[in-house]
Amino acid sequence: MAALLDLLLHGLKGLAIYADKARALDARNTVADMFLIEGLFTTVTNVDFDPVQLAGKLRRCYDLKEQVKALYEGAWREKQGGTPAAITDGPAAWVIADTLEGLVAQGETCGVKSLHSDPDILSSIEIIIYGLKGMAAYANHACILGKTDEEVFAFFHSALAATTDPNKGLMDFVGIAMECGKLNIKVMGMLNEGHVERYGHPVPTKVQLGTRKNKGILVSGHDLRMLEEILKQTEGKGIDIYTHGEMIPAHGYPALKKYPHLYANFGGAWQDQHKEFQSFPGAIIFNTNCIQRPADSYKDRLFTWGEVGWPGVKHIAGWHFDEVINKALECPDLPDAPGKEILTGFGHNAVLGVADKVIEAVKGGAVKHFFLIGGCDGAKSGRNYYTEFAEKVPKDCIILTLACGKYRFNKLEFGDIGGIPRLLDVGQCNDAYSAVQIALALAGAFNCGVNDLPLSFILSWYEQKAHVILLSLLYLGIKDIKLGPMLPAYLSPNVLQFLVSNFNISQIGTVDADLKASLGQ
Incomplete structure (x- = not known):
């Protein structure tokens, strides 16, 4: 998986190189713009551990890279005349392997230490790449809420492409890193705007930490839109919805707290899930990163969504959660065990x-x-x-x-x-x-x-x-x-x-x- 994730980052750089060149000629591919963000989010810690799922993303990355390459070459011919010089090496020239083993072999050649020989420049490049990965997670959530921005897309392209440029020096990368911090404030502002427009401003709210006798679904991750859909689809079905980890702030949003079956927060931080989830008898679903190797005691009632993946765990594509709901209805009731309340x-x-x-x-x-x-x-x-x-x-x-x-x-x-x-x-x-x-x-x-x-x-x-x-x-x-x-x-x-x-x-x-x-x- 480490090799496949390195290869996905390599492929995304190739996509960014051509997207950056195409954008300079006023040519854009909105599907590729979105995929670049989704792909970077996939490479964040503890998101996707499924090699089959990741191989599919690699194929999509390659296909989109070739489409954007053709878009760039077409825009060049229209505006400049002739054909642009071919890129014959580096991520833009990547040709995808035919097998999973071949993909792993390709990924093993493009790990961190292959990025640059100078340790200080390597360090600055890594700072930018990790910044782009983190910002992609927030941009992904914002996009799901309908918040996008052309300046943000353009920066993802130019900054990721710049990490492959041998002519850039240390201070060039320092400047890009600071620009990443600047743009991330804009992205977090977009996400905040999306949350507030859809759910209202959070208000101080007491959150129950216990359980009550009813069926239950535990939602872990960060994505509020996905939680909203589960709340809608479980209305009147005798199922309580519990938040886990970073989902606890959902209880403070007026448009979410109006659902009486958004009942409580279960458990603590992500690293305790392998112990805590065994005592949650209902269905469990991850909508963003922080998944760990599931124990056999709950793996059969675990689901993933969005960019998350784990081998042998059912992945929900789209916005219909019938399988999760049906699994919750099959499971035993949670115990009637009220707990203390905390504020969010x-x-x-x-x-x-x-x-x-x-x-x-x-x-x-x-x-x-x-x-x-x-x-x-x-x-x-x-x-x-x-x-x-x-x-x-x-x-x-x-x-x-x-x-x-x-x-x-x-x-x-x-x-x-x-x-x-x-x-x-x-x-x-x-x-x-x-x-x-x-x-x-x-x-x-x-x-x-x-x-x-x-x-x-x-x-x-x-x-x-x-x-x-x-x-x-x-x-x-x-x-x-x-x-x-x-x-x-x-x-x-x-x-x-x-x-x-x-x-x-x-x-x-x-x-x-x-x-x-x-x-x-």
């Missing part, structure tokens, strides 16, 4: 709705500092740091959190400051857009820059969506970010030093030391 739904609209109260609390000294603690969670040791940090944040400080990193501490009791909850769940990883809007609004209210606010960023990372959010924060000029549990392995020493020198980014240390540094003690 503190998007920027909800927080800024009480901005005057927050600002007054800061000016009056009731709130001393804000901490954004969140990001991707993971299974390796060291991530208990974020739980300990949240627990040790002083009582006169407010914690903003988002993404699955919040599951390290979102079930703890933090209380409130003058009626303002001390823990504000901003939403999914893409709702970093809301966190940015909150920070910018506070900076405007206090007539200062974001870096001058009593605000610290304590971020956990695991995969490419967290990576592109970091690029967005760097584009905004945000400094002093603490990142962990470890720094990305694709940062060469010189590139890391560039980030340290320009942004004072650093790896997390001990909780006590990092807290003191954040509070200026």
Whole structure:
């Protein structure tokens, strides 16, 4: 699978090269534009593990690359006359193998270390590629909601094509990486707009963590449109819908919470699914990344959708979920076991709705500092740091959190400051857009820059969506970010030093030391 994913990235580069050249001649293929985003999303961590499904995407990638090549050559003949010079090597010249074994062999020749011989340029290229992968995930969700943008499509083409250009130097790639951060803010804004137009602004909402006696479907992932369709198709059928992982913010959207059978959130972060899913007796479906090897105890009631795939697991194509619904009806009822409730739904609209109260609390000294603690969670040791940090944040400080990193501490009791909850769940990883809007609004209210606010960023990372959010924060000029549990392995020493020198980014240390540094003690 690693080789096939490397080959898909290689093929997407070829598609991007021709799409970029065609676009320069005002020729576009909207199907190829969409596939490039879908293909990049497929290569994100823990999305597609099915070699047969991936081989089909490789064939489609090659066919579209050839179509866009013909589009480019036709546009050249029309505008320039004659035929453009042929591209005889690199991703644009890729010819797909006929067998799965052949595809694997091709993929083994185009891994990471084949990208460049200079370690610093290789590092900068990887930063761009991982940024594009993460941004593609958000762009994919936005497209599903009908939000597309020509500038975004054009950047995907030009940036991915640039990673194959031997004439570009280190600072060229640094500039592209910053541009990726900039465009990702636009993409997250498009996704936010799509969510709000369809579902309304999130509102603070209590979410049940227990179960009740009824049939159940557990929805894991990020895609709200897919959840909406399942809610519609299960109305009146005696099935409760449970969210998992990054789906918990769905409970805060008015147009989704109106469904009484959107009942509760089950389980925690993605890495615990192999233990938790065994105790969920209903049907389970993944609509985006974070799938793990399923246990035999629930594999027969597991489904995938969208770009997700796993060998031997039924994949649902399209928007009809009858098979999932029928499986849920065949399964036993969930136990009647109510649990505690936690709050979600503190998007920027909800927080800024009480901005005057927050600002007054800061000016009056009731709130001393804000901490954004969140990001991707993971299974390796060291991530208990974020739980300990949240627990040790002083009582006169407010914690903003988002993404699955919040599951390290979102079930703890933090209380409130003058009626303002001390823990504000901003939403999914893409709702970093809301966190940015909150920070910018506070900076405007206090007539200062974001870096001058009593605000610290304590971020956990695991995969490419967290990576592109970091690029967005760097584009905004945000400094002093603490990142962990470890720094990305694709940062060469010189590139890391560039980030340290320009942004004072650093790896997390001990909780006590990092807290003191954040509070200026």
